[in-house]
Amino acid sequence: MLSRRAFLAAGGTAAAAALTAPAWLPGLAATASAAASLPVTLQNNSGSTAPVYAYISGADSTGWPGFVAADGFFQRLSNPSAPVTPVPDHAIALGGSGTSTTVTLSDYVIGGRVWFSVGQKIQFFVNPGTVPGLVQPGFTSSDPNWLTDWTFCEFTWNSTNLYANISYVDLVASPVSMQTTGSSGTQSVSPLPAGALASIASGLVAQHASDGAPWDTLVATDSSGAVLRVMSPVHSTTDFGGYWDPYLDQVWSRFAGTPLTVDTQSSGVFSGTVSGGVLTFSGLNDDGVAFTRPSASDIFSCNSGPLYNSGGDARGAVAARLGAALNRSTLLLAGGENQPGGVTSAQYYTNAVTNHYARLVHQYANVGYAFPYDDVGPTGSAPVDGHLQDYAPTSWTISLGSGVTGAGGGGGGGGTTVSAYSTIQAASYSAQSGTGTESCADTGGGLDVGWISSGDWLKYGRVDFGSASPVQVLARLASGAAAGVSGAVQFRLDSTTGPLLAAIDIANTGGWQSWETVPMNLGGTATGVHDLFVTFSSGSTSDFVNVHWFSFSAT
Incomplete structure (x- = not known):
């Protein structure tokens, strides 16, 4: 952002x-x-x-x-x-x-x-x-x-x-x-996803009942009670007051004796401690805006009070990472003294005092920022934003409601299908979990899907296998995984745990852009139209594979 x-x-x-x-x-x-x-x-x-x-x-x-x-x-x-x-x-x-x-x-x-x-x-x-x-x-x-x-x-x-x-x-x-x-x-x-808006709304109402904070006021309904939208707490018309105070008390106490190290990932690494109520980073010019204890509105907006972000300078980078750590409540965790790489995404929002709007958005939405610096994360981590970028676009389609329909849409809704025997670009998924896209140096260019680790998955809606089952799938794969790190690429029908069509283990191919066409014989059968899932499994938590495209074959 x-x-x-x-x-x-x-x-x-x-x-x-x-x-x-x-x-x-x-x-x-x-x-x-x-x-x-x-x-x-x-x-x-x-x-x-x-x-x-x-x-x-x-x-x-x-x-x-x-x-x-x-x-x-x-x-x-x-x-x-x-x-x-x-x-x-x-x-x-x-x-x-x-x-x-x-x-x-x-x-x-x-x-x-x-x-x-x-x-x-x-x-x-x-x-x-x-x-x-x-x-x-x-x-x-x-x-x-x-x-x-x-x-x-x-x-x-x-x-x-x-x-x-x-x-x-x-x-x-x-x-x-x-x-x-x-x-x-x-x-x-x-x-x-269908039902996500209602689930986020009901989750905020439940959170208000649990902690008394005004999460329920973020839900806007029409005259019949149907949910129209759920607002970010930065737009709350009800003051969250001292909601963050118990958490900030502990954070300020911890870093009075333990240095907080922030890797700006662009302008250097800075370590700071709390003294006199102020978090001071050695060697960092604070532009006259000291890191005092922020208010609730400062935390939610990531751009006011001590979290004022001046843009591309080092202080702005530190402020962005502090804002992200506070919204995710990661500063008290083991490893929280090293931001942003000391904790994993699985540890975000685990404190009782946290940005529960962001927690629920990430629980129910596929992609998308939930607060201004939601892209902050460990170097190499998958982005969470739902963006598209093209330097010479030839078309742009925007759909209200279900996914984009039409040739190559793959988004569900309507009767559009994609042939299993065509070259299916990995980045044309209709849903995903845990992955990111990047420019691809392989023949044909475009995008590949990367930042793939165990438990991640890709979905391709309404893939048509025809009247006779294919016998093989070809996948264009690359890996720069560390020595000893490998994992399985699996093709499944209809869900992440559905019938297994084919699988292959992949290890380092010579680099994240060193591509190989890997054939896999089908161990199952597929006819007709199905949602196709590509799932990934590994004994390690590290990224282990990139995917450019795949295609099924009848021979």
């Missing part, structure tokens, strides 16, 4: 008077190749009979805010004479559930969002200023969009690339999924 300051340094311009800040997205520095024409397909897979609307908001290359119209051209907002002036209607009406509407973007858009609303339109407003400020839907019951079912994804598209992501930093709402095609191959991000 890029800070607002870093975004501006990369060439973006903020809407100075905005009441709700736009998304500051990464992906602004890469080899320039994206052309100023991009087909964007908006899919209504909501399952609702109510009307569905889409909006594409953002800023042009000068930083002036506006909306993309249905013809694909960017419409700059007029600078109003009075605050909170209604914006002209830029809704793109979608067809019924199961239909698609394509808008070809003819202008670049930075700091953008693609919005969907069900049942009624979103009301946008604009404030006057040197640059007018777009007022987006807010997080209080006084907002005119409070009872509207709305959701969004974020993106930046400029001359260098398309970068789009699904983030839960602000809220969790109706599910959105995405797919891109282009120079990086086919990439996809799966939607929030």
Whole structure:
């Protein structure tokens, strides 16, 4: 996640008077190749009979805010004479559930969002200023969009690339999924699983009943009691007060006698101790903002009080890692004195005092940030964000509801299938657990799936094996695992524990980009259409394999 300051340094311009800040997205520095024409397909897979609307908001290359119209051209907002002036209607009406509407973007858009609303339109407003400020839907019951079912994804598209992501930093709402095609191959991000929003909401209500903190106030419902969205605690209208005090008492006590070491992973390693109520890191310039005890709002936002983040300097990197450790409550654990590599992700959120919103989001969602520096982790750890990036995109599809449908979608919903006998890119999964994607140096390029360790898995929806079972699967694999580390790559039907079709043990192949085509004979049979799972098992907790593609064969 890029800070607002870093975004501006990369060439973006903020809407100075905005009441709700736009998304500051990464992906602004890469080899320039994206052309100023991009087909964007908006899919209504909501399952609702109510009307569905889409909006594409953002800023042009000068930083002036506006909306993309249905013809694909960017419409700059007029600078109003009075605050909170209604914006002209830029809704793109979608067809019924199961239909698609394509808008070809003819202008670049930075700091953008693609919005969907069900049942009624979103009301946008604009404030006057040197640059007018777009007022987006807010997080209080006084907002005119409070009872509207709305959701969004974020993106930046400029001359260098398309970068789009699904983030839960602000809220969790109706599910959105995405797919891109282009120079990086086919990439996809799966939607929030069915029932996840309700599960997160009920989990927050239960957490309030357990500890008395106002987690339940983060749940927004309509007049019938149906959950519309769950807000991050950074947007809570109820003060969390001294919620973190018992935990901070212990943290400040521990590091009065034990050094806290923070590896910034970019600007060096710093060790600090608490003295006089202040956590001081030797050799670190604190820019005049000392690391005193943070408040609840400081911790949830990761960017106020002592956790103020100034962007790309060393203090900002330390603040980001402190903010992540506090939200995950890892500082009191064995190894917690070494951040962020001293603990594993399995140990996050295990203290009674923690960011329970983030805990529940990661329990029920496939991918997506749950707080601003949720990407902080040990070097080489899998990212948690649900992003797509392509330096020369040829298409971008965004679906409301179930996963993207259509050729190569693999997202569930509709009747779309993918042939088991085609070359299935590993990065085209419809769901995954524990893995990450990276640029691939293998023949054909695109992305491979890496950061794979025991217990991780990949899902490919609606794979068609035909009327006769294949006899073999070929998988393109690479490994830079340490000596003595190996594991099994397994192909299963319908679930992570379903019937085993084929398996192979893999060890070091000479490097993480040293690729081999590995054949596996099928020990089981598969006909018809199934969800296909690739599961990974090892006697070690270390990463052991990368996967580029696989394909089944009848011979």
